[in-house]
Amino acid sequence: MKKNDVILQTVTNVVAFMIILFSLQVFFSGHYHPGGGFIGGLMTSGAIVLLLLAYDIKTVASIIPIDYKILIGIGLFFAVGTGAGSLFFNVPFLTHAFNHFDLPLLGETSLHTAVLFDTGVYLVVIGVTMTIIQTIGESE
Amino acid sequence: MSLLHLAIIAPFLMAIFIPFLYKGFRRIHTGWFVLIVPILLFSYFLHFIPIVKGNETVTKTIRWIPSLNIELTAFVDGLGLLFALLITGIGSLVVLYSIFYLSKKKEQLHNFYVYLLLFMGAMLGVVLSDNLISLYMFWEFTSISSFLLIGYWYQRDGSRYGAQKSMLITVFGGLAMLGGFLLLYIMGGTFSIRELIGMADVLMSKSLFVPAMLLILLGAFTKSAQFPFHIWLPDAMEAPTPVSAYLHSATMVKAGLYLVARMSPIFAEHALWLWLVGSFGIFTMTWGSFNAVKQTDLKGILAFSTVSQLGLIMSLLGVGAAALHYKNMDENLFIVATVAAIFHLINHATFKGSLFMVVGIIDHETGTRDIRKLGGLMGLMPITFTIALIGSFSMAGLPPFNGFLSKEMFFTGMVRVLDMDFFSLDTWGILFPVLAWVGSIFTFLYSMVLFFKTFSGRLQQEKLERKPHEAPFGMLLPPIILASLVVIFGFFPNILTYNIIEPAVGAILPSLLKPGEHFVGHISFWHGFTVELFMTIGVITGGTLLYITYPKWKKVYTIIPEKLTLNSMYDRGLYWAETGSYQLTRTYMTGFIRTYLVYIFIFFIGITGVTLYVKDAFKLDTSNVAPIGSYEVVLALIVLAGSATILLAKSRLTSIIALGAIGYTVSLFFVLFRAPDLALTQLVIETVSVALFLLAFYHLPPLNRHERSVGFKLSNALISLGVGLIVTLVAISAHSNKLFDSIAKYYIENTHDKAGGENMVNVILVDFRGFDTMFEICVLGIAALGIYGMVKLRLTQGGKADEKK
Numbered sequence: 001m002k003k004n005d006v007i008l009q010t011v012t013n014v015v016a017f018m019i020i021l022f023s024l025q026v027f028f029s030g031h032y033h034p035g036g037g038f039i040g041g042l043m044t045s046g047a048i049v050l051l052l053l054a055y056d057i058k059t060v061a062s063i064i065p066i067d068y069k070i071l072i073g074i075g076l077f078f079a080v081g082t083g084a085g086s087l088f089f090n091v092p093f094l095t096h097a098f099n100h101f102d103l104p105l106l107g108e109t110s111l112h113t114a115v116l117f118d119t120g121v122y123l124v125v126i127g128v129t130m131t132i133i134q135t136i137g138e139s140e
Numbered sequence: 141m142s143l144l145h146l147a148i149i150a151p152f153l154m155a156i157f158i159p160f161l162y163k164g165f166r167r168i169h170t171g172w173f174v175l176i177v178p179i180l181l182f183s184y185f186l187h188f189i190p191i192v193k194g195n196e197t198v199t200k201t202i203r204w205i206p207s208l209n210i211e212l213t214a215f216v217d218g219l220g221l222l223f224a225l226l227i228t229g230i231g232s233l234v235v236l237y238s239i240f241y242l243s244k245k246k247e248q249l250h251n252f253y254v255y256l257l258l259f260m261g262a263m264l265g266v267v268l269s270d271n272l273i274s275l276y277m278f279w280e281f282t283s284i285s286s287f288l289l290i291g292y293w294y295q296r297d298g299s300r301y302g303a304q305k306s307m308l309i310t311v312f313g314g315l316a317m318l319g320g321f322l323l324l325y326i327m328g329g330t331f332s333i334r335e336l337i338g339m340a341d342v343l344m345s346k347s348l349f350v351p352a353m354l355l356i357l358l359g360a361f362t363k364s365a366q367f368p369f370h371i372w373l374p375d376a377m378e379a380p381t382p383v384s385a386y387l388h389s390a391t392m393v394k395a396g397l398y399l400v401a402r403m404s405p406i407f408a409e410h411a412l413w414l415w416l417v418g419s420f421g422i423f424t425m426t427w428g429s430f431n432a433v434k435q436t437d438l439k440g441i442l443a444f445s446t447v448s449q450l451g452l453i454m455s456l457l458g459v460g461a462a463a464l465h466y467k468n469m470d471e472n473l474f475i476v477a478t479v480a481a482i483f484h485l486i487n488h489a490t491f492k493g494s495l496f497m498v499v500g501i502i503d504h505e506t507g508t509r510d511i512r513k514l515g516g517l518m519g520l521m522p523i524t525f526t527i528a529l530i531g532s533f534s535m536a537g538l539p540p541f542n543g544f545l546s547k548e549m550f551f552t553g554m555v556r557v558l559d560m561d562f563f564s565l566d567t568w569g570i571l572f573p574v575l576a577w578v579g580s581i582f583t584f585l586y587s588m589v590l591f592f593k594t595f596s597g598r599l600q601q602e603k604l605e606r607k608p609h610e611a612p613f614g615m616l617l618p619p620i621i622l623a624s625l626v627v628i629f630g631f632f633p634n635i636l637t638y639n640i641i642e643p644a645v646g647a648i649l650p651s652l653l654k655p656g657e658h659f660v661g662h663i664s665f666w667h668g669f670t671v672e673l674f675m676t677i678g679v680i681t682g683g684t685l686l687y688i689t690y691p692k693w694k695k696v697y698t699i700i701p702e703k704l705t706l707n708s709m710y711d712r713g714l715y716w717a718e719t720g721s722y723q724l725t726r727t728y729m730t731g732f733i734r735t736y737l738v739y740i741f742i743f744f745i746g747i748t749g750v751t752l753y754v755k756d757a758f759k760l761d762t763s764n765v766a767p768i769g770s771y772e773v774v775l776a777l778i779v780l781a782g783s784a785t786i787l788l789a790k791s792r793l794t795s796i797i798a799l800g801a802i803g804y805t806v807s808l809f810f811v812l813f814r815a816p817d818l819a820l821t822q823l824v825i826e827t828v829s830v831a832l833f834l835l836a837f838y839h840l841p842p843l844n845r846h847e848r849s850v851g852f853k854l855s856n857a858l859i860s861l862g863v864g865l866i867v868t869l870v871a872i873s874a875h876s877n878k879l880f881d882s883i884a885k886y887y888i889e890n891t892h893d894k895a896g897g898e899n900m901v902n903v904i905l906v907d908f909r910g911f912d913t914m915f916e917i918c919v920l921g922i923a924a925l926g927i928y929g930m931v932k933l934r935l936t937q938g939g940k941a942d943e944k945k
Contacts (some may be wrong), residue, residue: 026820031897034816036905042824049831070930072921078913087212092203094910096898110760110896114906117913121906124917128924129828137835 012054019047027122028115032133037118041125048130057137068134071127079120081111142200144214147184148268151177151261155254162250169238170249178231181264185224190812192218192643199270199377206275209331215270218643222268223398223481225640226489230390231260233618237497238382240615241504252292252380259285263391267398272321272331276314283310286387302375307709309362309372317359317399323352324406337650344410353407356399357416364396366452368425369802371706374443381500384439387491389446397450397485400457401648403544408461417458422554422575424451433589433690436695438509439500441590442488442492445535448583449488452550452576459553459572463559463649474560475649477553482644484546486636487534487629491543495531495590496621501615502594507605516599520608523616525595528625533800534630536587537580537676543631546675550575552674558704577675584683584689613768658755661816692932738859745862748870761876771812778805792837800830817901896903 022041027040051060081092098112162170191198205923216224236257241251245813267276279500283306291303321331327346328336336343343349360366365373376388387393400417407413428448435441501508501524502517518525534541537548554576557569601607610616629636630743686693702708728739752758782805785798803826810819887900887908897903905913 002221002908006826009861030899030902030906031895032899034820034899036817036900036902039817039824041819042821042828046824046827049828061457072924076370076617079917083910083914087202087204090202092206094914096907096910098897104687108163112896114897114910116894117906117910121913121917124921128920132926132927133828133832133835135928136832136839 007102007126009054012091016051019050020044023047027118030118031112036120038125041122044130045126045133046121048126049133052133057134061134066080066130067068068127068130071123072131075120075123075125075127077120078123079117080115080128082120085113143184143217144198144200145180145202145212148214148264149261150444151257151264152274155257158254158257161249164254169239169244170253171235171242174253175232175235175239177257177259178228178366181543182225182232183226185221185228187220188216188224189639192216192221193639194645195646204274204641208324209271211271211331212274212488213270213332214268215334216268217647218640218645219401219647220267220397222640222644223394224264226486227263227267227391230386230489230493230622233391233493233621236383237385237618240381240612241382241500242380252289255285255292256287256386257288257892259387259392262397265719266386266395270333270840271335273325275333276318276321278362279317279395280311280314282392283307283314283593286310286376286392287837289383289387290376292380292383296374296378299378302372306372306376307722308714309369311363311491312409313359313369314556316355320352320355323348323355327352331764333402333406340406340409343406349410350412353410353413354416356403357406360396360399360403361420363399364393364454365447366396366420366451366454367427367447370424370428370447370707373712374440374527375421377437377439377443379437381496381503385443385496385500388443389496390489393450394453394485394489395455397457397481397519400454401644402480404648405650408464408870414458414461417461418455418572419458420689421451421453421455421458422572423578424448425455426575426579429579429586432586433582434694435586436511438502438514438594439496440589441511441586442496442499445583445586446492446589448579449484449492449535451480452579453485453488453823454570455576456550456553456854457648458486459557460648462557463652468589474553475645475652477556478645478648479550479641480546482641483633483636484543486640486877487542487546488624491531491534491541494527494619494626495535497615497619497622498528498531501611501619502608504615504714505606505611506543506608508603509620511593512753513600514594515597516595517608518595521595521610522608523620527616527619527623528591528595530626531619532587532591532757534626535677536584538600539629541626542633543629544627545633547580548672548676551580552670553673555671555675565753572673577678580675580679581682581686584679584684584845588683588687611683620760621935633711702740736857741859745859747867748866750863750864752869752873757877758873759876760872765875772809775805775808775812776800794838796830796833796837799833800826803829817899876886 023040023043023046026035027041028035030036030040034120048060048064051063082096086093086095086097089095089097094117096114096117098110098114100108100110103109134140154174156176158170161173165173192807198214198216200214204210204212224357235253236254236500238252239482242252259282260277262281266275266282269275287303287307290306294303324336324343325331326342327348328339330336351826362369373388373393377384404413412580425448428444428451429444432441432444432448435444460474460481463474463478465474485911499509501521502514505521506514506517508514530541537543551573554573557572560569586710588681599608729736730779782798782802786795786802787793789798803822807819807826810816810822823943839902890908891897891903892902894902
């Protein structure tokens with residue numbers, strides 16, 4: 001069924017990386033600009049979906065050999081773990097902390113535990129979207 | 141986070157590492173790593189003994205959900221410490237025993253030890269929590285981990301059946317208990333047990349007091365296998381023997397006793413408490429011991445014996461509540477019941493634990509647990525024989541073992557009931573000593589059956605699977621330790637008296653303990669020619685007679701027809717619940733999503749529409765509406781055109797594309813109204829979902845004729861019009877009815893200060909409403925796994941799972 005879509009594939013090769021980079025940008029700037037884990041995750045999965053359309057499921061699975069079901073688990077672990085971590089400091093569950101740090105190369109940066117939580121969201125979203133799409137796409 | 145909290149969660153932390161240790165060190169039995177945890181914890185808890193001895197308590201608090209008064213409060217007093225020591229002490233021995241019992245080649249050890257550690261941590265949490273909600277959480281953890289442990293050999297039908305039974309019954313009780321806790325919270329305004337104890341007098345006058353008591357007792361009775369909920373415990377014997385020794389004799393089933401003891405200061409002054417706890421307990425004791433005699437499986441005997449002994453302790457806790465009616469210490473004769481309860485609790489853990497291990501050894505070395513096949517093991521297994529002798533004679537209540545001492549105190553407690561002149565105990569109270577005596581006769585009887593049928597008589601080698609010989613030393617060591625404790629506590633009971641028993645009793649009867657005073661006199665063997673001694677002599681004579689004449693009266697057990705037993709009632713109840721709900725579900729589950737959508741939408745129209753009408757909530761207010769520009773009109777027209785295309789389209793592909801067009805238009809609306817976050821999300825979601833639609837589209841069946849019929853289209857049209865109308869009405873009314881100030885201001889003010897962010901939408905998602913997000917992604921994950929399961933795991937016609945490779 002698959003035809004050799006040269007144009008689509010060539011464009012995808014370039015565009016997919018741009019989308020992923022942009023999704024990372026969106027993800028990390030979430031606290032200050034539009035974005036965050038949810039959109040970032042969706043966008044990354046959008047890029048993978050584009051790859052799926054241009055190539056096929058087997059090829060993409062060999063390029064990105066990730067079990068997305070496990071990704072869901074890792075994401076949930078991040079999210080719940082960040083929440084539970086606050087218990088170690090005797091503050092209520094899911095209390096976030098932030099502070100400003102002077103990092104090498106990046107200069108003054110504010111670091112939030114919320115980003116860890118958001119990483120969980122990011123991973124879960126990718127995992128969920130890709131699990132669903134891949135299962136439905138694979139089934140005959 | 142204090143060291144005490146760390147101690148409670150240590151088993152959970154260890155459980156995380158078990159799978160890695162199991163995979164990484166295949167040559168070492170995983171149990172050796174696990175063993176470290178209970179031993180360390182046991183020595184840690186030992187250092188609390190001098191603290192609680194001085195009637196002091198230790199409290200450490202972690203704030204969990206302060207807005208709901210939910211905390212993780214670790215609280216150590218005499219009662220909690222006693223249980224913590226039992227859990228970690230017996231736990232160490234059981235883990236040691238399991239190392240030799242479970243073969244490292246054949247068994248899934250990592251599963252076993254993860255479950256066991258989860259259980260250990262949960263149990264510690266139960267007995268060391270002061271907050272009712274965290275207590276409940278740990279309580280259900282014990283139910284779940286014991287479910288996993290009972291079903292450990294999940295290939296067997298019996299294991300699955302037993303696991304399900306115990307889960308259904310204990311979780312049912314646990315939910316009832318949660319209800320009781322919430323009622324207590326409604327009455328007292330706090331989840332802290334100590335604070336509730338402080339206001340016990342106030343609580344007693346409230347109307348919810350009795351319902352709360354009944355619900356909490358339901359939880360305690362189901363967990364502690366009291367009649368009629370005891371039926372799960374014998375089936376739980378499908379678990380590996382170390383589990384039975386640990387959960388079903390020493391710890392988990394005692395959680396119910398713990399709860400009753402813990403709640404005593406709140407409820408005990410009420411007559412109902414004494415009657416319920418006392419009578420259920422004493423009846424369970426007699427019923428359990430009566431039924432133990434007819435068992436032929438060694439573990440079956442021990443299971444019913446555990447039921448019976450739990451009933452014994454329960455009845456003592458109930459009767460001990462009477463002590464609170466006598467404020468004068470010197471004349472308070474009823475405290476002995478509570479002291480006996482605690483003392484027997486310890487003794488039971490020692491002798492029953494060792495007996496379970498002995499049964500495990502016999503099973504392991506002969507291949508059977510059936511007393512009809514066993515016999516004459518005395519000479520072949522001398523050490524096991526000695527342990528069994530100590531354990532079963534202690535269980536029967538014979539001197540010089542610890543069981544004798546606590547059984548004498550039990551008789552004392554029951555006889556004292558006759559002295560009580562309140563709650564109509566002066567008339568019905570006679571039942572307590574009578575049932576106690578009858579129950580003790582049968583206790584004596586089954587202890588002797590257990591012991592003599594196994595070890596004396598003739599060896600029937602032809603019926604055994606393998607040639608019996610003595611067990612390895614590692615398997616013998618834990619029961620030897622427990623049996624020596626039986627003897628030591630028997631000869632020197634007073635090493636426990638002031639260190640362990642008295643602080644525990646003090647926690648159950650706090651109002652009676654004054655500084656410097658002692659509850660407990662010296663416990664000694666010889667207490668003169670008293671009623672108790674004659675009762676014991678009666679027990680031994682009666683028991684021996686019954687043992688000799690057993691073949692003549694064993695028909696008694698067939699009087700109750702099989703249909704009327706509690707077990708068959710449970711089975712039938714389960715059967716009817718399953719078939720009934722299946723029938724009910726089949727009437728409305730057609731298997732078509734469109735049918736379910738119809739239900740959902742009709743309910744939605746009905747409920748929302750009626751509410752709007754009844755509350756007279758519809759209001760059209762145009763005073764505060766933004767001007768409608770040309771862009772919006774154009775976009776609205778596009779949406780309308782898209783919807784019309786979906787309706788009129790002949791092919792699915794057109795519909796999907798039109799739907800995508802609508803989605804993108806909606807995101808343009810977001811752009812217009814300056815919501816870039818939403819616009820971005822909408823755009824990406826639209827893209828992904830169109831791709832998903834196109835993928836799924838390939839698999840959809842062709843449109844059928846049913847969908848083209850006029851009636852079908854008409855009803856669908858009506859429903860969709862109704863939904864559209866209701867949504868529009870709600871939207872307009874919501875805009876026009878401003879009942880509260882907008883919450884937006886709070887976010888505007890606090891986004892920067894409290895969360896250090898600039899993007900309010902994201903800050904709300906991860907900070908202010910992080911819980912929502914967390915559960916949302918959980919739901920997403922479950923949905924994805926559900927879809928994966930549905931697509932990958934198709935059921936064939938025979939109903940057999942057929943996983944596609």
